[in-house]
Amino acid sequence: MSELTMSYVCGTSDVPLRYETIGTALARTAETWPEGDALVVVHQNVRWSWAEFDRRVTELAAGLIGLGLEPGDRIGIWSPNRVEWVLIQFATARAGLILVNINPAYRTFELEHALKLSGCRALVLAETFKTSRYVDMLLEVAPEFAEAGGRSARLPDLEFVIPLGKSRGAMIGFETLTGFADAAARTTLDAIIPTLRPDDPINIQFTSGTTGSPKGATLTHNNILNNGLFVGRIMGFTEADRLCIPVPLYHCFGMVLSVLACITHGATMVFPSEAFEPRATLEAVQAERCTALHGVPTMFITELALPDFKSFDLSTLRTGIMAGAPCPIETMREVIAKMNMREVTICYGMTETSPVSFQTRADADLETRTETVGTIHPFVEVRIVDGDDRVVPVGTVGELHTRGYSVMAGYWNDEARTRDAIAPGGWMRTGDLGVIDERGRCRIVGRSKDMILRGGENIYPVEIENFLITHPGILDVAVFGIADAKYGEQVCAWIRRADNPDGSSLTEAAVLGFCEGRIAHFKIPRRIRFVEDMPMTVTGKIQKFLMRQAEEEGAAI
Structure with a gap:
């Protein structure tokens, strides 16, 4: 590549974008590798092939339709990493429902805002995790669901509360959902599937902004499926890879960079625990012979610090992603040398861009992996601009703008903040200050929004x-x-x-x-x-x- 003079980069690829729905993509993977391992959830003793996973997704999708949900309805998921989370992610996509990701760390104040803003008609939630009592918190906001036939005055859109357990009061146990998948529901689902479009909204993820209240970034099939596709391709994923996923599913990291990267390449998803536990993570890598591992720098630091770290056999590891915060150079050295992750990659992006815009390549040197966020993703454009939205010369700091298939559909039910976020020409204003060098590598130097x-x-x-x-x-x-x-x-x-x-x-x-x-x-x-x-x-x-x-x-x- 010739040296750049202006701070504009555009990614290309010899592989085209996949213009299809997530449900179709899963069906294609299940047809291609029916007996391959799709999903291993260690803490729940689950191990399913692609054919089995696809069958269960279809059964759950029909159950959601039989319950009374319709395409376009919003359904929230408030839970740590569990097999039910992954099932809901794909069942909602197959049924045309919009999945609303709710951070498991949220409490009543944030939960109520998220449900109201998105207008959730249904909420799937864990009963408890550690000190979090999710059902109790939901009943604090909507006590009416404790009794049969209850509907909340504070959350008038919420009709179905579905705990990951048994039914009680007005709440419908997750384990009973497939009981709603009768012949009529299956027929309706079969009729819905061909009507769904890749540009339909499929996911709402909450992110905050300058006004303070969380906004619902609305993402489409096309947004997140293709981002997962190219994230996985840059890691060199094939059906032979096995990815250990200790990062949370509610976040784009787990849901897109991990899960959809696997789905689009037939790689196996391995979940070691409900939330990050360093020992459980390394035990899963060893037992499942994982070839890839994801995490934020803090996770890798904690894993490396285990007193018996050297006792784990991590020889099968090859690649993975370290993202979410700047990577200390010494941590990167140790991850490459001690964890065998010689092809580990760094990613940069934001929820509103599905999320990745830049990623280091497998052969990147140590400087690129620790001082930059790599080079531009396929089919994504980035420019660095001054205060008047004029592109600046390379080596000049400015605000990073992103454009392409990955830019969100908008903030849910918030046209004003959508207009503020997306500049003329379809450029997403990231609020991050960056600089691009003559080789097209990007370095993030600050955050104009003080994140x-x-x-x-x-x-x-x-x-x-x-x-x-x-x-x-x-x-x-x-x-x-x-x-x-x-x-x-x-x-x-x-x-x-x-x-x-x-x-x-x-x-x-x-x-x-x-x-x-x-x-x-x-x-x-x-x-x-x-x-x-x-x-x-x-x-x-x-x-x-x-x-x-x-x-x-x-x-x-």
Whole structure:
């Protein structure tokens, strides 16, 4: 490739985009490798071939139709990694339903917003996981479902609550869903399948923005199927590969980069545990002879730090993805040398772009893997622009814009924020500051929207600020990220107490107690500072960079 002069890159490929639905793609894979291992869920003792997996997906899809759901209806999934999650992902796609991903770390405040914004007609949820009692939290928001025939006043769209267990009250147990797959439902499903189009919305994933409240990025079959296809192709996937997936399914990482990369190449999906556990992950790699492993840098760091790390046989590993946060160079060296992942790749993207735009190739050098996010993905365009949306010369920092098949359909039920996010010409404004070099490699240097990256979780300060300000003892609050050795970044909050009894008695413990159970654990500040004033510009804008600097230096302002 000739050297670039302007910051614009466009990906090409000798393999075309696949213009088909996810249900069709799964059927094609099942027909091609019917006896191949499709799905291994270690913690649930599940091992299915592609033919068996496809059959169960069809049966569940018919059950959802028999229940009364129709194409275009939204159905939420609120659960850690389980076989039911993967079944729901594909059954909804086959039936034309729109899957709404709900973070398992969400609590009542966030759950209610997600269900209301998306207008979910059904919700599939785990009963419990660790200290999370999902059914109890749902009943806190919608207590009517505890009784037969109940419907929620606060969630009027919600008609079906489906716990991963037995039926009770107005809730329908997941295990009974296939009982609704009668002859009429199967006939209806058969009639629906040929009417579905690749450009139909299939998935809503929540991401925050400058106004603070989470937005529902709406993705199509075409968006995520093809992103999974090319992510897998760059990893060199074939039907002989076996991918260990410890990353969460609710996020694009698990759902697209992992699952759809496998589906499009016939590779085996291996889930070691409900949520990330380093020992369970390495045990699964060893027992299942996995050739690939996914994770955020924190996961790899934790795996490498196991006291008996050397006892695991990881010789079958070849490739994988490390994404979600910058990769420390020493971690990359150890992953290549000690975990045998000589072809490990780095990815960059955002939920609104399905998500990957850049990825390192298998033969990338250490510098490319640790200082850049690689080169452009097939059929994706990226430009780096100045404040007037003019493309800047290579080597110049600017905002990264993405265009192509991967750009979302829009934010669900939010035309105004969709218009703000997508520039004329179909360019998705990422809000990230990047620079492209003469070889077409991209380096991310900052985030214009102040997003915090904590161990792979995208955290938007304004969302936390809008929540904390509802406390009667808080007059003002500023949230930003500070460096953390384990997670990359942690949440820090500077708080001005209100001039009232609630404010005068406000302590760090009280703030943490206010957050507990109401917002996701990773959003809860790990550092709280009470201040009289905050640094501001002459126009009244808070200067968070000065706050971050003060925290790093342990200084007062």
